[in-house]
Amino acid sequence: MQISENKVVTIDYTLKDDTGNVLDSSQGGPGLAYLHGASNIIPGLENALAGKAEGDSLNVSVQPEEAYGQRDDSMIQTVPNDMFEGTEVQVGAQYQAMTPEGQPLTITVMDIKDDGVVIDGNHPLAGQNLHFDVTITEVRDATQEELDHGHVHGPEGHDHG
Ligand SMILES: [Zn+2]
Numbered sequence: 001m002q003i004s005e006n007k008v009v010t011i012d013y014t015l016k017d018d019t020g021n022v023l024d025s026s027q028g029g030p031g032l033a034y035l036h037g038a039s040n041i042i043p044g045l046e047n048a049l050a051g052k053a054e055g056d057s058l059n060v061s062v063q064p065e066e067a068y069g070q071r072d073d074s075m076i077q078t079v080p081n082d083m084f085e086g087t088e089v090q091v092g093a094q095y096q097a098m099t100p101e102g103q104p105l106t107i108t109v110m111d112i113k114d115d116g117v118v119i120d121g122n123h124p125l126a127g128q129n130l131h132f133d134v135t136i137t138e139v140r141d142a143t144q145e146e147l148d149h150g151h152v153h154g155p156e157g158h159d160h161g
Pocket of ligand 1 (some may be wrong): 149151152153158160
């Protein structure tokens with residue numbers, strides 16, 4: 001079965017940066033399952049997988065524009081220390097936050113000063129070329145419920161509890 005809109009695709013992948021450092025990998029886990037055509041994964045990877053089939057392996061290099069975007073210095077802000085009250089803040093620590101539009105956002109603590117905490121709201125992989133080694137382990141039709149929700153259900157996917 002080939003990958004096209006409304007297929008559920010499971011991949012094993014290793015993600016490296018320009019210098020060959022491994023940034024992320026599905027090794028040792030069940031793999032990554034996503035709903036093709038639903039923007040569950042970055043556009044550069046989704047586009048490269050279209051038309052491929054179960055058992056195919058490919059190397060995909062993705063520019064920032066097709067991944068997590070360029071870095072934006074306006075995303076670096078100083079916020080009051082009391083926003084982190086009750087948390088032991090450390091430089092380099094990452095937190096999940098929400099934008100005012102309700103989009104999930106990863107923020108990274110850059111510096112801690114007397115008058116505030118400097119945070120960076122750029123995605124940790126913004127501005128980077130991403131290199132994926134991908135093997136497609138399964139392609140199946142999505143269920144109607146998965147199409148309605150826009151994401152994968154089941155062991156490797158999303159669980160409604
Ligand atoms: Zn769901």
